[in-house]
Amino acid sequence: MTLYFLQAFIYLLAAVIAVPLAKRAGLGSVLGYLIAGVLIGPVLGLVGQETNTIQHFAEFGVVMMLFLVGLELEPKSLWAMRFRLLGLGGLQVVLTAAAGAGVAWWLGITWQTALAIGLILALSSTAIVLQTLNEKGLAKTEGGRNAFSVLLFQDIAVIPMLALIPLLALPELMGSGGGEAEHGALSIVAPLPGWAHALVVVTAIGAVIGGGFYLMPPLFRYVISAGLREVFTATALMMVIGIAALMGLVNLSPALGAFLGGVVLANSEFKHELEANIEPFKGLLLGLFFITVGAGINFGVLVSEWLTVLSVGVAVILIKGVVLLALAVIFRIRGSNRWLFALSLGQAGEFGFVLLTYSVNNHVIPTDLAQVLSLIVAFTMFLTPLLFIAYDRWVLPRYQSAPDAPREADAIDEYAPVIVAGVGRFGQVVCRLLRASNVPIVALDHEIEQIELSRKIRIKSYFGDATRSDLLETAGINEARLLIVAIDDPDRAVALVTHVKHHYPRVWVLARAFDRGHGYRLREAGADDVISETYHSALELGGHALTAMGVHPMRARQMTWAFIDNERASEKELFEAWKEIDGSARFSPHYGELFMQLEETLSRVMQQEWHEPERDDVPLWTPPEREA
Structure with missing residues (x-):
């Protein structure tokens, strides 16, 4: 032995x-x-x-x-x-x-x-x-x-x-x-x-x-x-x-x-x-x-x-x-x-x-x-x-140094229910969350540096311009349930949303907005859900600022929730007013009046008496129905 x-x-x-x-x-x-x-x-x-x-x-x-x-x-x-x-x-x-x-x-x-x-x-x-x-x-x-x-x-x-x-x-x-x-x-x-x-x-x-x-x-x-x-x-x-x-x-x-x-x-x-x-x-x-x-x-x-x-x-x-x-x-x-x-x-x-x-x-x-x-x-x-x-030493440098030689899009032979357009600083966080939750994704980006970085952290990414209809079809847009638009160009993002909602209305489109105006343009293009890239991070920082000034952390959280609820209550009315704005103007008296009313309402909400949250205050949620 x-x-x-x-x-x-x-x-x-x-x-x-x-x-x-x-x-x-x-x-x-x-x-x-x-x-x-x-x-x-x-x-x-x-x-x-x-x-x-x-x-x-x-x-x-x-x-x-x-x-x-x-x-x-x-x-x-x-x-x-x-x-x-x-x-x-x-x-x-x-x-x-x-x-x-x-x-x-x-x-x-x-x-x-x-x-x-x-x-x-x-x-x-x-x-x-x-x-x-x-x-x-x-x-x-x-x-x-x-x-x-x-x-x-x-x-x-x-x-x-x-x-x-x-x-x-x-x-x-x-x-x-x-x-x-x-x-x-x-x-x-x-x-x-x-x-x-x-x-x-x-x-x-x-x-x-x-x-x-x-x-x-x-x-x-x-x-x-x-x-x-x-x-x-x-x-x-x-x-x-x-x-x-x-x-x-x-x-x-x-x-x-x-x-x-x-x-x-x-x-x-x-x-x-x-x-x-x-x-x-x-x-x-x-x-x-x-x-x-x-x-x-x-x-x-x-x-x-x-x-x-x-x-x-x-x-x-x-x-x-x-x-x-x-x-x-x-x-x-x-x-x-x-x-x-x-x-x-x-x-x-x-x-x-x-x-x-x-x-x-x-x-x-x-x-x-x-x-x-x-x-x-x-x-x-x-x-x-x-x-x-x-x-690495002889083949790759020869092709990388070729003048004005555009790289062709990667061949995509894997499909997923979620397509992410753009894997920059915003899109990577979304991809990491979905991947950690075992949600299959296919990510596209036309910046090779972003693709290589994403692959290093094991995000399934492909090089290519997501605004190209042929590449979207190759990525499986016909079978996808969600399209997440996180590309860095506001105009291309709007064009992508317009194209997808016109040709694939069944696909649910979630889009990243740079500011309020860009968010309105995305919503007008047909995006089902629009999130400003700075909105929630600014609210999070504002909540920390309130806590630093002596506000109870739970009260600060309630105030940020109240801020969100108040914004959502006025969202539709502000959007309709924005659509009336002339293309050459950035603001209108009617929109400004509505915005000031929003600020006054928000101020009154923030001054309300605080009470401990009850269990019933937590909003209920039901998952979306899956297609048969």
């Missing part, structure tokens, strides 16, 4: 030291785990033959990863990005896999092994690319969004790849000790005839889908009623392990079952709780898996095959880059975004290690070739930070 504790301590210590250092160096956590494995394995020799045994256990982290991927695939989100997901992502995987398989076959490798190699090298590193895009604030750019679509398709494509690889098994490798097929150890379908085998498989998949819809929700509710968080965690793990075991019994990929289970529960009310409970286990097991990959690297192979690793690794990046650039042209990804898209996806990915291990276990790739391919995959991943540095 002491030996197991010591080995576990070595693995964890290596991760604790290497991963934070790798992230600080911009290499990402996956490369940090690989470096940790290399250090404790080939370099220091602290771990040995137990690495292969631990790797089989750690592969369950891949099952959990695909379950979490399935949880994120809500049908509405997938439908919104269907063209880039299927077109861009599908073509990238097919073309890159075909190119890789063709080169491998040309080099004399059997077509089954060549096809597996092509599939492995077609994948990119989801962990490294998404982390780097988020850190650099590039995730919401056109290039970043398209890269995400391709990565998402690749994650989904792993499922059919895992199902295809066992069909490519080579008889000559089955006796070479390349590994044992995982699913052959315990199978309930092995002795069955073909028709019965197919029936059992369909039944198992139906059980996963039906159980996710009808059995898991009441089970989770029963567990939650116990009030024990650890039991919910145990239930979540039991579900994923049970699905994986069921798939293994019918000779299917456990990852396929976990993915289906995640998709079924994507719209469940337990989605976020499941993610929170499974994520730590997934991260730890995946990290352990990558450490074992690093520890299993054969330095003797690296020394003897370094030229092959270097040349093939560079060739992989170049071939993938050419394919990605061609797709960027076809799908009209322009400017620096085209290069961001191509450079960010040029490497092989962490799923390559998974498919390599799976291919060896299923007698598709020989062990010695798998060792070389593992080094090539790791080498391309190590080069990823250099590709992003090349983008």
